[in-house]
Structure formats: C-alpha cells, structure tokens
Amino acid sequence: MSGNEKNTEKLILDAARNIFIEKGFDGARMQEIADTAGINKALLHYYYRSKDQLFEAVFRESFNTFSPRIFEIMSSPIELSQKIRLFIDSYIDIILENPHIPAFVLHELNRNPGRIKDLMPFTGQTAGGLLSALSQEIKSAGYVEISAQQLMINMIGLCIFPFIGRPIIQPILFGNDDNRFDEFIQSRKTEVTKFILNALTKK
Amino acid sequence: MSGNEKNTEKLILDAARNIFIEKGFDGARMQEIADTAGINKALLHYYYRSKDQLFEAVFRESFNTFSPRIFEIMSSPIELSQKIRLFIDSYIDIILENPHIPAFVLHELNRNPGRIKDLMPFTGQTAGGLLSALSQEIKSAGYVEISAQQLMINMIGLCIFPFIGRPIIQPILFGNDDNRFDEFIQSRKTEVTKFILNALTKK
DNA sequence: GTCTATATTGTGATAGAC
DNA sequence: GTCTATCACAATATAGAC
Incomplete structure (x- = not known):
C-alpha cells in the first residue's frame, strides 16, 4: 500500500468507466483502458485480476x-x-x-x-x-x-x-x-x- | 454460380443475423456464424469479403x-x-x-x-x-x-x-x-x- | 506498486487443393 | 463453390526485474 494506491485505483476506474460505457464489454480493450488511465496493462491486472472483474466494478x-x-x-x-x-x-x-x-x-x-x-x-x-x-x-x-x-x-x-x-x-x-x-x-x-x-x- | 449458391447465401445470412443480433458486432465471431450456418469460415469470406461487409448486410x-x-x-x-x-x-x-x-x-x-x-x-x-x-x-x-x-x-x-x-x-x-x-x-x-x-x- | 517482456490463446482473413 | 491448413496479428494475462 504505497501513497499512490487510492489515486491509481481511481484513475483505473475512471478510465474503465469511460471505455466500457462507450464501447461495451466486447468492444473495450484493456490496452485502451490502460492508455486512458496513463498506466500499463500489467498494472490493470494488479488491481483487477481480469477484464471481467474490472467490468463488474464498472457495471x-x-x-x-x-x-x-x-x-x-x-x-x-x-x-x-x-x-x-x-x-x-x-x-x-x-x-x-x-x-x-x-x-x-x-x-x-x-x-x-x-x-x-x-x-x-x-x-x-x-x-x-x-x-x-x-x-x-x-x-x-x-x-x-x-x-x-x-x-x-x-x-x-x-x-x-x-x-x-x-x-x-x-x-x-x-x-x-x-x-x-x-x-x-x-x-x-x-x-x-x-x-x-x-x-x-x-x- | 452452382445450384447451391442462393441456398448457401441464405444460410449464411440467417446465421449471421442470429449471431450479430444476439451478440452485436464486437461480440460476434465469424467461427460461430460459420458453425451456425453449417459451413466453414473460408466460405463466409467467399460470399462476404469481411466481417464488416457481412455485418453491413445484416444491419x-x-x-x-x-x-x-x-x-x-x-x-x-x-x-x-x-x-x-x-x-x-x-x-x-x-x-x-x-x-x-x-x-x-x-x-x-x-x-x-x-x-x-x-x-x-x-x-x-x-x-x-x-x-x-x-x-x-x-x-x-x-x-x-x-x-x-x-x-x-x-x-x-x-x-x-x-x-x-x-x-x-x-x-x-x-x-x-x-x-x-x-x-x-x-x-x-x-x-x-x-x-x-x-x-x-x-x- | 509499477514497469518491460513474453506466454498463450483467439480471431479475421487468405492460399491452394479438390 | 467448398474444403483444410495456415498466416498474421490482436488481446488477455502472467513472470520477473526494479
């Protein structure tokens, strides 16, 4: 738990929300979510084990x-x-x-x-x-x-x-x-x- | 133009309609459309050059x-x-x-x-x-x-x-x-x- | 926590035989 | 027209260094 955790998690959720809502689960790409959040794919999977779990949170x-x-x-x-x-x-x-x-x-x-x-x-x-x-x-x-x-x-x-x-x-x-x-x-x-x-x- | 052309094209369109309408463009898979139509992927591309074109017809x-x-x-x-x-x-x-x-x-x-x-x-x-x-x-x-x-x-x-x-x-x-x-x-x-x-x- | 590199599987599309 | 085999690339997910 470093000082940036909360912040990064919010960045991820904000990005995921935008991408999922715009493109739907099937059209969304983890890469694009990572780019939008200003981080990389690996870090997405660090916070949310899978695309499904990230989607579930947004949905x-x-x-x-x-x-x-x-x-x-x-x-x-x-x-x-x-x-x-x-x-x-x-x-x-x-x-x-x-x-x-x-x-x-x-x-x-x-x-x-x-x-x-x-x-x-x-x-x-x-x-x-x-x-x-x-x-x-x-x-x-x-x-x-x-x-x-x-x-x-x-x-x-x-x-x-x-x-x-x-x-x-x-x-x-x-x-x-x-x-x-x-x-x-x-x-x-x-x-x-x-x-x-x-x-x-x-x- | 063999005798089966019209028939096959209808099979493809019927299958594509079902799959695209159920799953949307992003969720649909050419493989599943082919399976549903009872043919193979190559034949799909023979009738419709791309997934986009097939979708366009259905849409x-x-x-x-x-x-x-x-x-x-x-x-x-x-x-x-x-x-x-x-x-x-x-x-x-x-x-x-x-x-x-x-x-x-x-x-x-x-x-x-x-x-x-x-x-x-x-x-x-x-x-x-x-x-x-x-x-x-x-x-x-x-x-x-x-x-x-x-x-x-x-x-x-x-x-x-x-x-x-x-x-x-x-x-x-x-x-x-x-x-x-x-x-x-x-x-x-x-x-x-x-x-x-x-x-x-x-x- | 965050990154780069990579494994692994999925997917649209084509080549070429029949 | 129809098939099998395969290419080329995209996408999720993980390994491992820092």
Whole structure:
C-alpha cells in the first residue's frame, strides 16, 4: 500500500468507466483502458485480476446510479401527482448527468440477462411493495384505470428513450443540429410530465 | 454460380443475423456464424469479403425492418386518432416478430453514430414533410398542444422500451415468470393506445 | 506498486487443393 | 463453390526485474 494506491485505483476506474460505457464489454480493450488511465496493462491486472472483474466494478456502479434513486422517490410519502412530477424531473436530471449509462446497462443486460440476478437482492424485494402501494395511490387519486406496472414502464420509457435513441432521433428529426436536439431534451421534463398527468386524468 | 449458391447465401445470412443480433458486432465471431450456418469460415469470406461487409448486410436489413413501415403508416390519409391506433398496433406487432432488433440497432448506432448517415437518404427527406403534416393534424383534431416530434418520440418509446428493457423489467416487475411478462406485453397495445389518446385529449 | 517482456490463446482473413 | 491448413496479428494475462 504505497501513497499512490487510492489515486491509481481511481484513475483505473475512471478510465474503465469511460471505455466500457462507450464501447461495451466486447468492444473495450484493456490496452485502451490502460492508455486512458496513463498506466500499463500489467498494472490493470494488479488491481483487477481480469477484464471481467474490472467490468463488474464498472457495471455495478453504473447500475446503482439509477435504481436506488427511483425507489427512493417512488416510496416517498407525497401526493401522487407531485410524486410523478418529482420522478420525471429527477430521473431526467440523472440521465442528463450520465447520458450514456442507460444504453450501456441495457445493452449489457441484453447480452447477458442472467447478470441481473446478482443485482436483485435489493431491487427485487422492494419492488413488490412499491407497486401495490402505487396501485392504491392511483385509485385514491381518482385517476384512470391503469396498472402500476404499466405506469412505471411508461414513465421510465418516456424519460429514457430519447437518450438511447439519440443517434437515430437527432439526425431524422433535427438534422445535424445539436442545439435543436438539446432544446428538445430541455423541454422534455415539462412535456413528459404534462403528457403523463393528462393521460392519467379522467375526462 | 452452382445450384447451391442462393441456398448457401441464405444460410449464411440467417446465421449471421442470429449471431450479430444476439451478440452485436464486437461480440460476434465469424467461427460461430460459420458453425451456425453449417459451413466453414473460408466460405463466409467467399460470399462476404469481411466481417464488416457481412455485418453491413445484416444491419441494413434490420434497420429496414422498422423504418419503412413507420413512414408508410404515418403518411396514410386517415384520421389522426385512427392513425395512432394503427401505428401502435402495427409497431408492436413488428417488434413482437423481431423482439431483439430494436436493442441491436440502437446499440450499434450508439457504438457508431456516424453509421446512420448511410441509411438516411430515404429516411431524412421524408421525415420533414411527415412532421409538419402531423403537426397540422394535431391542431385540426383539437388535441392538446404538443409538437409532432414529442408525440412521435412518445409513441415509439412507449412501444419499444418494454422490449429493450425486458432483462431488467421482467425480473423486477414480474419475477422469473415469462407468462406474466407476456401478458403484460399482450395488454400493451390497448394500454398504450388508451394512454396516448387520453394524453392528447383536452380536459 | 509499477514497469518491460513474453506466454498463450483467439480471431479475421487468405492460399491452394479438390 | 467448398474444403483444410495456415498466416498474421490482436488481446488477455502472467513472470520477473526494479
């Protein structure tokens, strides 16, 4: 344990995060991670025995960027319409800070669906309770009939999709203009919130 | 050109499609494609000079599974509410027939965003006209104020997300039970259509 | 802890016989 | 058109000096 250990480990993790998230596990190269971190391959293997272990660290971290906050907000004791506003707002904020993580996590889970089981002990238990609670809140609020599952998927999908789909959305809908896409994203918080709340309101 | 050429080419393309869509470009191996096709690597390179060219064929095909149909439906001269119903219905049908293509195409476009330009000559031109037409239809129908872009993204996102997110959605929301997820997807057509039409209706 | 050098295996691609 | 054999290089991982 020399004085540089913590620092080097952070350099490695930062580099690994960038490379893995950009290229995925299969596209990432240990050499490139080492170069980005400003060290050599051997030192990578000194800190993390294998590419798999290094990836595992990055993937876990990425996964946890999103899930805890979701559960936290959805289980807070506030009125449903406010909860939805807060959820959309916070969720899009988190994505804006980590715009490439959703595509990364979803791709890696599709590549290896079994991986989710390692991350579930927390996630799985909490979900059941949250959903039945949400289901009650929907009824109490006098909203239209919709299952808690459908509503959750709608909310998350509406927030995430523009980012996952950016490489196809931007060129087709906004041309090469980054600014027009950014404006689109900026207005998304308001637009998605309006859209969802209106969809839930009886006529 | 022997009698088997067409047949072999189809074997190769079928195998390549399966492997590339399952594992992505970086995860796919020419050896595995050859094995799946029941031939050897050399023959792969005889039909497609390189892995890139073989991938290109598969990717183009996958991309075109979705985009033409979208434009076709959205430019058909029917009433907007019917158009939306038809769109959701057809779009989810297409995904059900090719459930892994959306994740595949979006991942490969994120891995190499420049690639979209090769596929745009058709796509790009048509989009502009469709969007301004859609914008008019939204106003004429007396719906809430929403841009054509926001509406399109909402419709596509609500259809696609459950499939891209399946590896995380199913375990968390429905446990290991495939049937409960299938039921969920089955009801999605109706649910998404209701959700969107209600969101568009003034109160 | 960090480096250089190297072992070992994997992988895309081609040569050449049939 | 199809095969076997092989090349050339890329990539993960380790050995061993400092």
